[in-house]
Structure formats: C-alpha cells, structure tokens
Amino acid sequence: MKIDLEAERKEILNRYKILIQACKRRLEKGDKEIIRKAFEVAVEAHKEMRRKSGEPYIYHPIAVAQICAEEIGLGATGIVCALLHDTVEDTEITLDDVTGLFGEKVAQIINGLTKISGVIDNTSSIQAENFRKVLLTMSEDIRVILIKLADRLHNMRTLEHMKREKQMKIASETLFLYAPLAHRLGLNNIKTELEDLGLKYTNSEGYYDIAVKLQETEPQRKRFVQKFIEPLKEILGEQGFTFKIFGRPKSIFSIYNKTKTKGVAFEEIYDLFAIRIVIDTPLEQEKSDCWKVYSIITDFYHPSPERLRDWISTPKSNGYESLHTTVMGPEGKWVEVQIRTVRMDELAEKGYAAHWKYKDSAADKESNLEGWLQRIREMLENPDPNALEFMDDFKLNLFSDELFAFTPKGDMKTLPVGATALDFAFEIHTKVGEQCIGAKVNFKLVPLSYEIKSGDQIEILTSNKQTPKEDWLGYVITAKAKSKIKSSLKEQRKKIAEEGREIMERKFYKNKLDFTLQNVNDFCQFLKIPSSQELFYRAALGNVDIKEIKEFVRFKNNPLKPSRKTVTPKIEQLVTNARGSSDMLVIGDDMQKLDYKLSPCCNPIPGDDVFGFITVGEGIKIHRVNCPNAIKLLSNYAYRVVKAKWLNDQMISFLAGIKIIGTDELGLVNNITKIISNENNINMRSIKFDTDDGLFEGTIMIYVHDTKHLNHLMDILKKVKGVTKVERIDEKA
Ligand code: MN
Secondary structure (H helix, E strand, C coil), X not given: CCCCHHHHHHHHHHHHHHHHHHHHHHCCCCHHHHHHHHHHHHHHHCCCCECCCCCECCHHHHHHHHHHHHHHCCCHHHHHHHHHCXXXXXXXXXXXXXXXXXXXXXXXXXXXXXXXXXXXXXXCCCHHHHHHHHHHHHCCCHHHHHHHHHHHHHHHHCHHHCCHHHHHHHHHHHHHHHHHHHHHCCCHHHHHHHHHHHHHXXXXXXXXXXXXXXXXXXXXXXXXXXXXXXHHHHHHHHCCCCEEEEEEECCHHHHHHHHHHCCCCHHHCCCCEEEEEEECCCHHHHHHHHHHHHHHHHHHCEECHHHCEECCCCCCCCCCCCEEXXXXXXXXXXXXXXXXXXXHHHHHXXXXXXXXXXXXXXXXXXXXXXXXXXXHHHHHCCCCCCHHHHHHHHHHHHHCCEEEEECCCCCEEEEECCCEXXXXXXXXXXXXXXXXXXXXXXXXXECCCCECCCCXXXXXXXXXXXXXXXXXXXXXXXXXXXXXXHHHHHXXXXXXXXXHHHHHHHHHHHCCXXXXXXXXXXXHHHHCCCCHHHHHHHHHCCCCCHHHHHHHHHHHHCCCCCCCCCCCCCHHHHHHHHHCCCCCEEECCCCCCCCEEECCCCCCCECECEEEEECCCCCEEEEECCCCCHHHHHHHCHHHEXXXXXXXXXXXXXXXXXXXXXXXXXXXXXXXXXXHHHCCCCEEEEEEEEEECCEEEEEEEEEECCHHHHHHHHHHHHCCCCEEEEEEECCCC
C-alpha cells in the first residue's frame, strides 16, 4: 500500500486542531504556544515511527492528550506532558532536552511516566512490583497517573491490532490494576470503558453475549424510561427546577459481573439502567434541593426503604456525591433513581481532575485526596514489603468500599468493608490493638473478629496481659493491623527461640555433639528446616525429637549412607524438556512425560483455549483462558505461565459438566439418560437430578473428547421436550 504522506500531514494537523478546541476553555495566556511547541517536538521525534495498525505514531500521543483534555480535564502542563509522554522512552529525546525546552515540572512528570512504562512493559517482572512503582510515582504528582490512565485507555481502544497473547496480558493488567485505579480516583467514565474493553479481550464471548442482548432490548427499555420520566418531568418543571432527566444503562462489565456473582440470567437483572436526575442549583442549596427532588419522586413512586443511599451527607472517599433511591416503577419494576447536581455529576464522571474546577467549594475534598495519598505513602513505607501480599492488602484497603465507625468519644474512623473490631483497635493505636481482648459495639460485648458495620460505635477493651496471637492474622484485613501483628509475633518468636537455643545446646551436649554453627546448620539442613531460629523455636515448643538428633549423629559419622533427602526434578526443567525447541507446551499426548493436571476450577477440555500454569507443588495446571482465575494468574505471575495447545489426533477423554434446567416433564430424566448412553463414546461419571415444585435441575458429569463433542451433545439435549436450558458448568459436581 502506498502511503500518502501529504494527506497524513494534513490529518495530523487536523487532529491537533481538534485537541486545541477541546482544551481551549481552560487555557491561559501563553499556554497555546507551549502546547504548540510540545506538539512540534513530538511530531518531529516520532516522525519515522508507526503504530501496529500502520498509522503514524504521533496519532497516539495526540489521542492521549485529547483524552486528558476532554475526559480528565487536565490543563496545559498535563497536555504538554501527554504529547511528550513517549518521547524520552522511544526516541532520541532525553530528559535533559525536555528540561531545557519545557522546564523542571514537565520533565519530572515525563520521568515518572517513563519509569512506569519501563517497568510494566517488561513481561518477566512481577505485577505487584509494578503496582508499587505506579503508586510511588503517583504520590509524586497525580498527573503522572492520570496521563498513564489516558495512555492505557487509548492503547485499550486500539488493542485489536495486537497479537492475541499481548491482548490477553494488557487486558488482564487493565482489569487488575488500571480500572481499580481509575475507580479510586473517581474517573468513572474511564473506569467503565477500561472494564468493558478489558472484558472484551479477556472474555469476548461473555462480552458480546451481553452487548447483543443489550442492543436487542434497547427499544423496549427506551419506551419504559419514557413512561417513567414523563410525569416527573412535568412536576419538576412546575416546581421551577432546571434539570435533566434521562435513563443511563449499566456497563457491560457490571452486568456481566452480576450474572456471574449472583448467578442470575441477563433477563432477570432488574437494574440494567438507572434514571438520573441532574439539577442545576447553587452550591448552598444543593443538599436541600436534592432532597426536595427525592420527596417529589417518592410522592409519585413508592421507594424501597432499604435502598436509600445518601452520599451527599457523607461522600465516598473517591469524592462521589449523589442521592440514590430505588422505587417501584410502572409494570411492577424496581428502578434505581440517582439525584445529583451538575457539579456532583461532573465530579462523578471526571473525578478529582474536575475538583480543580470547583476549587473554592471543594477545599475539604482536596484534603480528602491528600489524605488518600498519605495513606498510600504510609503503606509503601511498610518495612516488610512482600510485594504480592502488599498488593492484596493494598487493593483491599484502597479499592474496596469503605465504612465509617465511631469511637466512644464520637471520632470517626474510616475502614475498608470487612474490617473487624480488631482492625478498629489497631486503627486507634498499635498498643490498643496489641492488648485488645474484646470490644463493645453499640454497648454490646462482641468478639475480636466482629465484622464492623457502618455507623457502629466501638469501645475497645484492653488488658496489659494480652499479646497478639497467631490466629489474629485471620481476624484482620487492614494492612496496618496485619503488619503490626506480624512484627509482634516475630518478636515473640525470637524470645521463644532464645529459650529453645539453650534446650538445643543441652541436647547436643548429651549426644556428644559440639554446639557449633556448622553443626547447627547441618542439622537444620538434615531436617529441612529453613533457619536455626526456626529450629530453636521448635525445640522450645518440644517439637525436636531426641531420635532425630541420634539419626543425625549416625548420618554425620557415615555420610555415604543415603540420607533422608530425595531428589525431586525441577518443574522448570520438565517444562523445558517437554517443550523441546518450540516454546509451546503441547498437552494431550504422553501424559506420563510431563506432570500436568487439568485444573478443577475450569475443567478444560480439548478445543478450549488454554494456558499452562506452573504451580508450586502440583506440577503444571492447565486452565481455560476464560477461567475465573485466569486474570489474576496472568497478570500476577506472567513468568509462570506457559503457552499451551492441544494435540488434535488423540482420543483421550476428559471430564466435563453439564447443567440442565427444565420443567418437570414426565419421563424427562429417562429421555436424557437414554440420549447420553446412546451417544457414541460418552461415558457418564455421575448424574444428579433435583425436582422442586414442577421445576427440574440436573447435573451430569461426563467424559468427552473435545468441545465439538460436548457441544454436539448439548445441542441434542436442548431439543428434548421440557428442557429450557442446557449449559456447561465449571465446578466439579
Ligand atoms: Mn503511550
């Protein structure tokens, strides 16, 4: 294909003009010139480069800048940085050049962006470490992460040009890291789009299934929304409100999740959309006007008492403000209604970036953001940063929803949902946590493991005889409590080990063994105990047998005798052997040669898209790429993932499960079993039927050869009279 360079040049300029249009409102004197300069530098730097799609590379930084301007609302510095974000990493331009041309601040942000991408593009590194890096950089300047999110969004929008493996990896990482980050920063639009795109590439079947159904049902939904809002429009107008009212569909990702977590079908989800009312009202009247609207709506439609959410009096920690209620609409359908002001709406869609626009009014929210960044810094300073555990804690603490609880004096503490009384104790003070023996919640005595509910008032009971116990780790979920308990346990262990050391010394002496470092270490190795401290600890608890010492003495005197050690082949070695020269693991043949198992979490069978995962003690496990655990595995342990494919011409059978739902027709069970047993080459392993009030549900576990074989059988079963649904199930029955 011949490239028309002149046409491309025009298109680049055209896109630039659209960008300037988008940020015009926010620009101050001199801003346009500096953006123009950044644009020219970027065009020149990327001029020889093209994207995977074949387009000029510069389209990408322009698009990222466009997102920053339009969807995040960044100012000139942010736009300049977005235009330059890939220059230092991918072109001749150095950080010094950037400093010289655009100053210290821009260079600092570009440096942050370069650091993040340098880490993330390295496929062999651990995701958790990346995460830490991202957050560390973020706490320097929030714009780094905002631009990074825009960069990721554009890459997700153009992901179709990448190879399948790359798509999987980038999409998994997006779901695991970037979408939660966008959520935490209150960038709702970006979060939703990242999630939808993430789902599209990690599970396209699930994605399109819902997308198509949403489209098919749209006219029907529109009619309903119309019917619902018509009378409200009239009354709100009469009352003198300036407002917008409309239906807003839920995202594909959130619908998909609902079908998965609640096990309901698409057709059964009642809140596929919400009604949103956005009123234009001065700041000082916001709260009372929103409640006025609430009162008007609930005069008209009956509200569900349990489903009122007031995030105006207490905004979410990501800044979200809104009043939600669920009312009984026409046709006996529950409908969620969201009431908010123009300001709140903009904050909800654009997050913290929009706060800058409302700076005066939102001073307290600025400090909220500051507080959040402070918590990140605290967590990053955790002295024992086992990277992975750190991330789990982190996600739990900062991305989950929060609850509020009060001290007896009425001080409010914010904790993640799921936090316990013990977490609360550590939140107050480390000493209070360590000596906690129980708590009174709303004046009632509760155990340490009590799960706090929002609004609880909690009094912690302490005793100076109390010390942290091993099982406490199971009661707490905050990173703070966990790390404090761990370090206290470590302290205790150390003390116990010191006593054990004396015991060990006596035992050695009795067996005429010198208590030398060498002997102690050899003995540890002999028992396969990781450290001498661990040995002493066990000795103190009476867990080192005198027989073991005697055996060790014998072994020492005659080391040629085979010891207790056995050689276990390294799994990595086995993988290398099995792969041969290709980098693809072929499964399905020669089961003995390679230690692999089909993972019970998703029961893969030949024909499924699969990958291998190297486990710690159980060889390689084969998972389906749409396995519920796949995202976590792929993004956290990319280095342990092995590409895998099935060998075609084999006749091994694999276990698969089918669920059949229908009406309780006479002879239905008989018909089904007959079909299965008449079918060639299928063996049933188990079959289970339940009938309940005319409804019928059956679970059948069968051995099949591949997906073709299984689908064929499912098609036949669907045709049986009385059967309404046949689906494959993942769990072993
Ligand atoms: Mn980029």
